[in-house]
Each structure stands twice: as C-alpha cells, then as structure tokens.
Amino acid sequence: MLLAPSDSEAEVIVPEPSTEEFRPKMNATAVDVYYGDTHAVKKVDLPILEGDVTALIGPSGCGKSTLLRCFNRMNDAIAACRVEGEITLEGRSIFDAEIDVVELRARVGMVFQKPNPFPKSVYDNVAYGPRIHGIARKGPEMDAIVASSLERAGLWQEVKDRLQESGTALSGGQQQRLCIARAIAVDPEVILMDEPCSALDPIATAKIEELICELRGRFAIAIVTHNMQQAARVSQRTAFFHLGELVEYGRTEDIFTNPVQERTRDYITGRYG
Amino acid sequence: MQARLTGRNAAELRFRLYGLFAIGAAIATLGVLLFSIVGKGYTAFVQTEILLDVRFDAAAIGDLEDLEGEGRRAALQRADYGALLRESLREQFPDVEGRTAIRSLTALVSTGARAMLREKIADDPALLDRSVPLWLTADDEVDMLMKGQIARDVPESERRLSDVQLAWVDALEAEGRIRTVFNRTFLTAGDSREPELAGVWGALVGSFLTLAVALGVSFPIGVLTAVYLEEFAPKNRWTDLVEVNINNLAAVPSIVYGLLGLAVFLNILQLPRSAPLVGGLTLALMTLPTIIIAARSAILGVPPSIREAARGVGASPLQVVAHHVLPLALPGILTGTIIGMARALGETAPLLMVGMVAFIVDVPGSLTDAATVLPVQIFLWADSPERGFVEKVSGAILVLMTFLLLMNAGAIVMRQKFEKRW
Known part of the structure; x- marks a missing residue:
C-alpha cells in the first residue's frame, strides 16, 4: 500500500482474508496505470468481492475510473495507456495470453457514465451480446433472454410493448437501465459501473440504485461514483482514492462512520473533492 | 446601451440581407444557365422527317424469294437504296433534270435513310415492287432550316441550302410532307458524322x-x-x-x-x-x-x-x-x-x-x-x-x-x- 509514511494504521486498510465474507472475485495487485507520462494509478491493491457492491470514490482525476476500466481491459484501446501489475479473475490473470479479451468482457460487463444504447431497437440492444457470443439462437430462446434481462433490469414493464422501437428513443434513465440489461444479457460474473447515474435525474438515479441492490446477490459489482450518499446507500465495500493512490479500503459503514485516514475523513465530511 | 443594441440589430439585419442577396445571385445564375441550355438543347430531342412514296423496285434489289440466309443478306446489302430514294424524289419533283440538280435534291434526305429502307424491306419482303409512303429522316441542313437556324435572307453563297433546295423544302412542306417528331435516334444511337444520325x-x-x-x-x-x-x-x-x-x-x-x-x-x-x-x-x-x-x-x-x-x-x-x-x-x-x-x-x-x-x-x-x-x-x-x-x-x-x-x-x-x- 502506498500511504503517507506518517500513517501508522496502514494495516487497517488491507482486508483480512480470514473474514468469511472476503471472497475476491477479482483482485488487483500492485496495479500501475500510465497515460503517456502521467502516472494515473499508483500501486493499487483492490479486491472486488463476490456478491458485494464495491464503491470506488474520490475526487475527480483520482484514477478510480481508470482503474475500473482495467478490470475488463477497456484501456487496451487507448494507445498511450500502459497497465502494470496483476489483475486476476477467479485467480487467473486477465492479462494471460490464454485469456481472450472478448471472453473477459463477456465475463466482466460494463455500464458507462453516459447511457450509450446502440441506435438499434430495444430488442437488438439486449440481444446483441448473446448473439455475438453465440449464447442463444434467434427465436424463442433469444426472446426469453431479452425478456429476462429486461425484467432483471426493471425495464420490462415499461418497454415490453415497444421492443422494436429504437433504444435511443427511451428516456435517459430508461436508456441506462437498457444498458444494464444489455450488460447482464450475456450473464457476466462481474459488472463494472462507471458513474452510471451522473447523467440522470434523481428519480432515475433512485431506480438504478434500487436495481444495483437487487443485482448484488447475482453479480460482483464495482461502481465508481462521485456521489458519496450513493456509495453509502448501495455499497458494502468502499475504496477511497486520492491522486492515483488507494487511501483507504474497508466496509462501507466503517469508511463513512469511522474512517482511519485523515484524508478520507476530510473528503467524506466535504473538506475537499 | 440602447444605442449599441440598435447597432447590433442593424448589423444582424444587414447580415441577413447579404445572405439573401448571395442566395438570390446563385439562383439567378443557375436559372440563366439552365434556361440557356434547355433553350438551346430541347430541339435536339426533335427531328424533321420527310414523307416520300418509295417503290421497292425488284430490279434494284433482286429477287429475295429465291435466296436464303447469307445470300439474302448479301443481296440486301448490295442493293442500291440510293437509287430508290432518287427515284421517289424525282417522282415528287418530275421537272428536276441533270446530275447536279438531282444530287442536291437527294441531299435533302439523310444518308441514314438508305439503312432505313434496307431494314424495311428485310423485315417485310412482301413490300417488293410496291410503293409505300415512308417518313424518312431529313438531312441536318433541312432540320436546321425547319428549326429556324438557317436564315433565308442571306445571300445564297453564304447559306448551306441553295435557293432551289429551299423551294423544294417549301413545296414539300406545302404538301404536308414534312413533320417534326420526337428524336428517338438521339437517345438510342451512337455517335455519327451526320448530326441527324448522332445519338448519346x-x-x-x-x-x-x-x-x-x-x-x-x-x-x-x-x-x-x-x-x-x-x-x-x-x-x-x-x-x-x-x-x-x-x-x-x-x-x-x-x-x-x-x-x-x-x-x-x-x-x-x-x-x-x-x-x-x-x-x-x-x-x-x-x-x-x-x-x-x-x-x-x-x-x-x-x-x-x-x-x-x-x-x-x-x-x-x-x-x-x-x-x-x-x-x-x-x-x-x-x-x-x-x-x-x-x-x-x-x-x-x-x-x-x-x-x-x-x-x-x-x-x-x-x-x-x-x-x-x-x-x-x-x-x-x-x-x-x-x-x-x-x-x-x-x-x-x-x-x-x-x-x-x-x-x-x-x-x-x-x-x-x-x-x-x-
């Protein structure tokens, strides 16, 4: 852990593997990310626990989104971006030559900051993933996947009569839930959410948060958020980042009620950020 | 403040006027261009034709009944359709004498008329030794005359059609033997040295x-x-x-x-x-x-x-x-x-x-x-x-x-x- 040398309670932020709820689905170990000459993420260790929601909080530019995008190697597409360190999924390195990035992304889905449905019908938006991965064929099999994904995303009641309408014609909140349905349609093990509510109004945000809570048992979820109330509401684990360093990681209630680090306390009480 | 606002509004109005003026100028130029091209070009889609009574003389063509296939085609190729045309024109104007006069008479009809006669007789051998009225493509000079492109009041030497030819055309027109029809050749033919036979x-x-x-x-x-x-x-x-x-x-x-x-x-x-x-x-x-x-x-x-x-x-x-x-x-x-x-x-x-x-x-x-x-x-x-x-x-x-x-x-x-x- 990269901590200020004066911090004597460094060991607190390392989750004890002995606790029974500590079941790391994914694990980042000593991850460094560079954008050209910028050192965006510095030696971060972070587990994503199975069946839990892990919130990544911190001021803008602290590297939390960058780190999140490492978990399904979305940064591969950025030429200037370089990732060092180790990230595992179920104990296997995701940088392993044997792991295909396409397979990785089918297992580790992603929901983006701005709702980005494809300019295709609602149905095709959800069916796209299963179709390219060959999970289901056309017809009743695919219909069932689309229906259940939309159901799980809490969108079925609203769109069941307009499946052939363009996904871009939905409201912002509906679009974001469509994107979540699209991500869960391929039945991933982990869902990464990069500020999924930042472009939404409070009512749509509440629905997404409710949805995250419902999904939590089935998937390991990692969510980047700027909204600390949101992190407190939806997550079980919270990681606080500052200037590319992981300052503190722990149970959400501990981080919010009794943070160990002074920087965490300052951020949570609104001193900066 | 008020003065500035007035100035800004005036500037905006001026700017819109400039825009309208530019668009107007563009539309006017396009209009002139189109008007000029259509005005000059529409006549290309019509063509003058002359009605002649053509007699498919068996002596000039030969007996087609006896011949088959290749021989028949050769006979059709060999036949002197120019003579047929000459004959029918002389029938129309019996008082024309002399080679030069007859040549300028036949010049009224397009050279393409011969091919037209050949196709006619090839399609229907029953026409042999019969006289049929046919609309034949006029020569481009006659066409130009009918389209008003040849001035009648200039001296004969500066004109593509002679005075006699003008008189013949007038006579044909008076008899209703000249008409203007849609120019199918222009849209169906390839290039030609003869304007009336040229197509795109x-x-x-x-x-x-x-x-x-x-x-x-x-x-x-x-x-x-x-x-x-x-x-x-x-x-x-x-x-x-x-x-x-x-x-x-x-x-x-x-x-x-x-x-x-x-x-x-x-x-x-x-x-x-x-x-x-x-x-x-x-x-x-x-x-x-x-x-x-x-x-x-x-x-x-x-x-x-x-x-x-x-x-x-x-x-x-x-x-x-x-x-x-x-x-x-x-x-x-x-x-x-x-x-x-x-x-x-x-x-x-x-x-x-x-x-x-x-x-x-x-x-x-x-x-x-x-x-x-x-x-x-x-x-x-x-x-x-x-x-x-x-x-x-x-x-x-x-x-x-x-x-x-x-x-x-x-x-x-x-x-x-x-x-x-x-």
Whole structure:
C-alpha cells in the first residue's frame, strides 16, 4: 500500500482474508496505470468481492475510473495507456495470453457514465451480446433472454410493448437501465459501473440504485461514483482514492462512520473533492 | 446601451440581407444557365422527317424469294437504296433534270435513310415492287432550316441550302410532307458524322460502364483504407505520412491521373485502349482520395461511446467496425462517394490520355470495347463544324445533368435509408 509514511494504521486498510465474507472475485495487485507520462494509478491493491457492491470514490482525476476500466481491459484501446501489475479473475490473470479479451468482457460487463444504447431497437440492444457470443439462437430462446434481462433490469414493464422501437428513443434513465440489461444479457460474473447515474435525474438515479441492490446477490459489482450518499446507500465495500493512490479500503459503514485516514475523513465530511 | 443594441440589430439585419442577396445571385445564375441550355438543347430531342412514296423496285434489289440466309443478306446489302430514294424524289419533283440538280435534291434526305429502307424491306419482303409512303429522316441542313437556324435572307453563297433546295423544302412542306417528331435516334444511337444520325446512347453506356468500374474499384478499397487507418492502424510517423499523402493526392490535377493510367494500364499492363475498363480504373485512382477522406471523417463522426458500448459487451474489433461503426458512418461515406462519382462522371482530361476521346459509332457492349463518355462526347460535338451539332451539345449536356441528378437522388434515398439517430 502506498500511504503517507506518517500513517501508522496502514494495516487497517488491507482486508483480512480470514473474514468469511472476503471472497475476491477479482483482485488487483500492485496495479500501475500510465497515460503517456502521467502516472494515473499508483500501486493499487483492490479486491472486488463476490456478491458485494464495491464503491470506488474520490475526487475527480483520482484514477478510480481508470482503474475500473482495467478490470475488463477497456484501456487496451487507448494507445498511450500502459497497465502494470496483476489483475486476476477467479485467480487467473486477465492479462494471460490464454485469456481472450472478448471472453473477459463477456465475463466482466460494463455500464458507462453516459447511457450509450446502440441506435438499434430495444430488442437488438439486449440481444446483441448473446448473439455475438453465440449464447442463444434467434427465436424463442433469444426472446426469453431479452425478456429476462429486461425484467432483471426493471425495464420490462415499461418497454415490453415497444421492443422494436429504437433504444435511443427511451428516456435517459430508461436508456441506462437498457444498458444494464444489455450488460447482464450475456450473464457476466462481474459488472463494472462507471458513474452510471451522473447523467440522470434523481428519480432515475433512485431506480438504478434500487436495481444495483437487487443485482448484488447475482453479480460482483464495482461502481465508481462521485456521489458519496450513493456509495453509502448501495455499497458494502468502499475504496477511497486520492491522486492515483488507494487511501483507504474497508466496509462501507466503517469508511463513512469511522474512517482511519485523515484524508478520507476530510473528503467524506466535504473538506475537499 | 440602447444605442449599441440598435447597432447590433442593424448589423444582424444587414447580415441577413447579404445572405439573401448571395442566395438570390446563385439562383439567378443557375436559372440563366439552365434556361440557356434547355433553350438551346430541347430541339435536339426533335427531328424533321420527310414523307416520300418509295417503290421497292425488284430490279434494284433482286429477287429475295429465291435466296436464303447469307445470300439474302448479301443481296440486301448490295442493293442500291440510293437509287430508290432518287427515284421517289424525282417522282415528287418530275421537272428536276441533270446530275447536279438531282444530287442536291437527294441531299435533302439523310444518308441514314438508305439503312432505313434496307431494314424495311428485310423485315417485310412482301413490300417488293410496291410503293409505300415512308417518313424518312431529313438531312441536318433541312432540320436546321425547319428549326429556324438557317436564315433565308442571306445571300445564297453564304447559306448551306441553295435557293432551289429551299423551294423544294417549301413545296414539300406545302404538301404536308414534312413533320417534326420526337428524336428517338438521339437517345438510342451512337455517335455519327451526320448530326441527324448522332445519338448519346453510346456515350451514355460508356459513361455508365466507366463509372461502374470506377465505383467497383474505388469504393471497397477506399472504405477499407479508411477503416484501417481510423480503427486499426497504429498512430505513428508512417500513418501520418500516409495521411498527408492521401490529402495531397486529392488535390492532384486530374490530367496527371490520366498520364498515370496511360503509363500503368496501357503501357505496362497492356490493357485495351479506349476501353471503359481502363477509363474506370483511371477514374478510380482519381476518386480514391476523395472517398478515403470522406469515409475517414464519417468514421470519425461515429461517437466513441458506441464503440465503447460494443467493446464493453465483448465485440471483437472487427465486430465493432462491421456491426456499429460502418453502418453509422455509411450515410457520410455514401455522400462522399457520390461527390467523387459525380466528379468522375464530369471528368474529361484523364480519359483523353487513355484514348477514350476516339470517334466511336458502336454502342459499347462490354468493358473492353472501345467507348467514349458523355463529357468527351460533348467535347467532340462542340468541336464539330456542322450547325446541327450545336443543339446536340446542349442536348447531351441535358442528358449528362439528368444522369447526375439521378445519381444524387439515388444517394439521397440511400442516405435516408441508412440514416440513424443516436
């Protein structure tokens, strides 16, 4: 852990593997990310626990989104971006030559900051993933996947009569839930959410948060958020980042009620950020 | 404050007026241009015909009944249809005597009338030794006279038709033996030395074949190049160099591409001269940079969020491009392609270099036949001395512009079809 040398309670932020709820689905170990000459993420260790929601909080530019995008190697597409360190999924390195990035992304889905449905019908938006991965064929099999994904995303009641309408014609909140349905349609093990509510109004945000809570048992979820109330509401684990360093990681209630680090306390009480 | 506001409003009003004036000037110029071309060109679509009673003399043609196949065709080829024409004209004007007078009389009818007689008798041998009234194509000078292009009040020596010929035409007209009909020849025939027999079909087919080759070659190569450069190529000094070169190539004068085509396709590859294949390949070289640039900017215009979304659900780079980027970029790519094709359609200079400037009578039937294209045809006719070709030039320009309009309309339809909102 990269901590200020004066911090004597460094060991607190390392989750004890002995606790029974500590079941790391994914694990980042000593991850460094560079954008050209910028050192965006510095030696971060972070587990994503199975069946839990892990919130990544911190001021803008602290590297939390960058780190999140490492978990399904979305940064591969950025030429200037370089990732060092180790990230595992179920104990296997995701940088392993044997792991295909396409397979990785089918297992580790992603929901983006701005709702980005494809300019295709609602149905095709959800069916796209299963179709390219060959999970289901056309017809009743695919219909069932689309229906259940939309159901799980809490969108079925609203769109069941307009499946052939363009996904871009939905409201912002509906679009974001469509994107979540699209991500869960391929039945991933982990869902990464990069500020999924930042472009939404409070009512749509509440629905997404409710949805995250419902999904939590089935998937390991990692969510980047700027909204600390949101992190407190939806997550079980919270990681606080500052200037590319992981300052503190722990149970959400501990981080919010009794943070160990002074920087965490300052951020949570609104001193900066 | 108030004074500033008034000033700003006045400036805005002035700016709008400038805009309206500019648009008005553009529309007026276009109107004058169109009016002039249509005014000169519409007569190309009509043709004067003369009614003659032609007797298919068995002595002049020979007995067709006895002959079969090849022999019959040869007999039909051999027959002196000029004599038939001469006879029927002399019947019309019995008092004309002397070789010179008769020659100037037969000059009233187009030389193409002989071929017409041959077709007539070949189709229906029963006409032999019978006299039939036939509408025959008039010579271009008569045509010009009927269209008011030959002034009657100038001295005879400065006129293409003599006083006697004028009198004959007047006599025919008085008898109702002259009419003006829709000029089918102009839309169905190839080029000819005789204006009344010349048509744009050969050039139109040539243009079509040439453009088909140009499109077939440049569209896939251009789009694939653009996709590779935008989506797959690493951004380094080499790709920068390629990019700069493509941008420069778009500005190279078209005649240079003609020289390139001459050197590569004719001299090195030994492809046939004057053929739509070579013309099309040359135009493809010229159009490629335009298509690449348009396709790249269309691909660049696809929001990155769509790519991320596709990648996020596990689409491979090729699937991202094929399922999402290309469909969304297609309207822009099509627009650029049509602009490139429209430019290729109007191009003359590079085709001169690969021999598509020849006088070609036959309508091209394949990609390797000798052919010419519409703009070259216009250039050739504009270069001809006969008065009759003036209207053909304007007529061909109208055909060319219709071709262009249809192409653009097709592009708009396709764009509407593929256009999507995101």
